[in-house]
Amino acid sequence: MKPHFGEILSSSPPSLRSRPGNLRGNLLSALWFLFIAACFVGSLSHCQVASAQTQTTVPSPNARSFEARGHEFITPETQKAIDRGLVFLANRQHDEGWYFANSYKRNVAVTSLAGMAFLSAGHVPDRGPYGKKVDKSVEYILSCVSPSGFIKRDDSPEHGPMYGHGFATLFLAEVYGMSPKPEIRESLKSATQLIINSQNKEGGWRYKPDGRDADVSVTVCQMMALRAARNCGIAVPKTTVDNCVEYVRKCQNADGGFRYRLGDRPMSEFPRSAAGVVVLYNAGVTDGRDLERGLGYLLRFPPRQDLIPTNNHYFYGHYYAVQAMWHAGEENWRQWYPAIRDELLARQGPDGGWTDLQINDVYGTSMACLILQMPNNLLPIFQR
Structure with a gap:
């Protein structure tokens, strides 16, 4: 039996595109909701969701009901x-499409995550209140694609260029089919191929696309991009996915969490462990001992401010943790999401943003918006 949130908390201090969630708020009218629904349904002509290991199956009635009630x-x-x-995000976008984000301005990862935050609310390129913002983000990311397919901005500081490349590739895959720009597909293809070509012999990736090293965090970022690209019909070899899954499995520790790299001492941490669980789900692993142990580890750290400090990759960890609980099923989701939702509401600043001490507030706000909007079920990469 899979562990669930309630058991842990009481003892300690998707698939084909589904219909959009309810687009509420003062900015979106009922007419706009119908228009957005048509846009997302129309994008099916471009994107096909397919598992890297298994054939697509029709969700059970209970699964469909759970998603519909999100x-x-x-x-x-x-x-x-x-x-x-x-x-907050809209007010911090530069005319060129990137975001004013302290030392991370012009960063492709930050720009892509902000773009995805708007997509998760139903705003598509050039349509809707923030359609222009999305389109500017797309234009900026396309301008950063090199002839090799590497998506990088040399004059922007970053923790590791493959992080930026992975999130930017993911963003292009999510916006593909919503924009008429023909260059999106070619850029997505070349970016995807660069990921495939740079996988190292262990099955993972690290900071640079040279195939020399790997760690769990960067590996998960590339795997998410590959799954999103495959959803859109971009070819991804099965061996690439299989080798990635094998690498992540080998990094799992006895307590269910994940170490940073093969060969490191077996020390688990919540952020990368959440990422490790999500990559298994996205690779088509839907059950088994690895997932049970991984979920069990995550459930030791329910959303509570005294358990996850804000300077320990807080938003990164919960970005993946909320996806893990969405995949895990209704019982865990019904207890995890309200907890992280209420915690994020309490942490929102007076200016509407969320503070991240390690990257910047644009990054923190983008991640918080993505977490809060998971129930909208609009982005294919988040669907069960």
Whole structure:
């Protein structure tokens, strides 16, 4: 039996595109909701969701009902927080499409995550209140694609260029089919091929696309991009996915968490462990001992401010943890999401943003908006 949130908390201090969630808020009218629904349905002509290991199956009635009811978790207070967060992001975008984000300005990862935050609210390129913002982000990312397919901006500081490349590739895959720009597909293909070509012999990736080393965190970022690209019909070899899954499995520790790299001492941490669980789900692993142990580890750290410090990759960890609980099923989701939702609402700043001490507030706000909007179920990469 899979562990669930309630058991842990009581003892310690998707698939084909589904219909969009309820787009509420003052900015979106009922007519706009119908228009966005048509846009997402129309994008099916471009994107096909396919598992890297298994054939697509029709969800059970209970699964469909669970996904359809997701919007019920977005309370009026939550929608208000999301709206304020999107205003915060919109006000910090440069005319070129990148974001004013302290030392990380012009960063492709930050730009891509902000773009995805708008997409998660139903805003598509050139359509809707923030459509222009999305389109500018797309234009900026396309301008950063090199002839080799590497998505990088040399004059922007970053923790590791493959992080930026992975998130930018993911963003292009999510916006593909929503924009008429023909260059998106070619850029997505070349970016995907660069990931495939740079996988190291262990099955993972690290900071540079040279195939010399690997760690769990960067590996998960590339795997998410590959899955999103495959959803859009871009060819991804099965061996690439299989080798990635094998690498992640080998990094799992006895306590269910994940170490940073093969060969490191077996020390687990919540952020990368959440990422490790999500990559298994996205690779088509839906059950088994690895997932049970991984979920068991995550459930030792329910959303509570005294358990996960804000300077320990807080937003990164919960970005993946909320996806893990969405995949894990309704019982865990019904207890995990309200907890992280309420915690994020309490942490929102007066200006509508969320503070991240390690990267910047644009990054923190983008991640918070993505977490809060998971129940919208609009982005294919998050669907069960």
